[in-house]
Amino acid sequence: MHRTTALVHDISLEVTARDRASLSGAALRGGTRVSITHLGTESADDRLDAAAAARAAGFAPVPHLAARRFADASGAREALAGLRERGAHERVFIVAGDPRTPAGPYVSAEDLIRTGILAEHGVREVGIGGYPEGHPAIADDALWAALEAKVAAVQERGMTATLTTQFSFDADAVIRWIERVRAAGIDVPIRVGVPGPAGVGRLLAFARRCGVGSSAGIARKYGFSLANLMGTATPDRFVAELAGRLDLAHHGDIRLHVYAFGDVQAASAWIASAAERTLPLEATKPA
Template sequence: MNDIRRDFLRAPGGSAYAFGPAVSIELAPEQARGFAPRADCFAPGSRVFLTHLAGKPEALQIDAALRIKEMGYVPVPHLAARNFRTAQDYVDLVQAHSRNGIGEALFLGGNPALFPGPMAEAAQLLAHPVLSDSAIRTAFVAGYPEGHPAIVEAALADALRRKLEICADRSLEARVVSQFAFDGDMIGDWARNLHTLHSGLSVHVGLAGVTSLTKLIRFAMMCGVGPSLAALRRSASGLFNVIADRNPAEILETMAANYPAPLGPLHLHFFPFGGWEKTLAWLSDYRELSLSRVNER
């Protein structure tokens, strides 16, 4: 690895957080056909989350999940309550994934304030009887390190508690995967708090992958990421830093320094806004550099 590549990694402290199959990535279903990472960049058995967007044919997600599974990865389709026009549409999608042996899913409320169907919350999806006879036995739910722009903190905590209780009642393994943020200290505090309140809970921390500052800001505003945008903007000064690709090393290092000995399982989940190729190439180099630092100690 050359010096320029090392500088790009910007990983001064090293991280003890999980790599290998514990690292996951998010794709749109239409990206699955072109998804072909090298095993040294993204290990077989790793999770691939697949988005569920209003207006997109759900057959795209069904086909993508099956393709990802046949490639040797673990597909995790998003199921967004507010995107279903009827409860039967939700049942049909769960059953289609079950026929294909899909065992994990992310349960979301969804974003639209106005929506056509009867369901608005992830808890309604989790409580639906269709899951009892489905192949889905691992349920991811959403976490928000810097809060939610439309939901107060107490309500967020109550909603998470309720979803975890539903999962326990239905013998579903519950995991939390977070929205991305740009303040490593804030993310570390959030993960520590979750582990303190919910012993043994697996937490998958969302990080924006390698992309330009302008793209990061645009996606952050689209996704409702707010307070930590100031930290991202402060880290950029000068024209080069604005146009150059950013990577999550600095955020990851700050988080690791803030929360160096996790009280429960803590993993990494990447949103590859600049393309999965860039993010997974960076991840491979970051892993290599981290291991070399460990071997030098």
């Protein structure tokens, strides 16, 4: 299989609960994984409705569970029971969550995984986050230790682990991160996060919020001009460079994960087009 073809096969999409009404019109293949974030500004019912909407549209929902937002084990069990009632429980994505002070006993994603609650409720696949460009609030050594511990915790409980990265604009950083993951003996599937098509200003605002690169660095690597903040940026250049440098035999199972940033239609249209074409690798190789 061609490197680009492999990379754009089975692309996943990330949305928020408020995007649920847009899912029925999304130009995605049946069975596409649709991740649903766990935001403090949305209710539990909103997230359950979004998971149900993704399933009703023929997609595979991947609801996020933020460990620090659960006040107790009952809250986590209630969330999982609600997902199971809607047939949206087999795949979940576990994060620590944004609150600095946990609402209950779970400080980290690993804490929630190690309770065994996920497996008890029929979860088969657990997604874990990765940060190729680092995390603005967590030291690099701590990130790597947590990653290895979470993968081990998932596998020890008989579930399948997958890794999905924060969106990135730096192919060098992503390749280095993937190689370090594989060098650590972690051979699980990896989904590399990329922003869906978005206005340049909006894209930079999300990048600043997540601590991903400087505006000038992002513009240079992603291929747009800071002089035109009203323009639209797509991930084509980044994806083409990444595909051109991946060695499937060495780097393993690598796919893409697209962040919708509120525009499900634009993101899903890009996913559909990417799956049907070969990106112009020759035009984007470094000089």
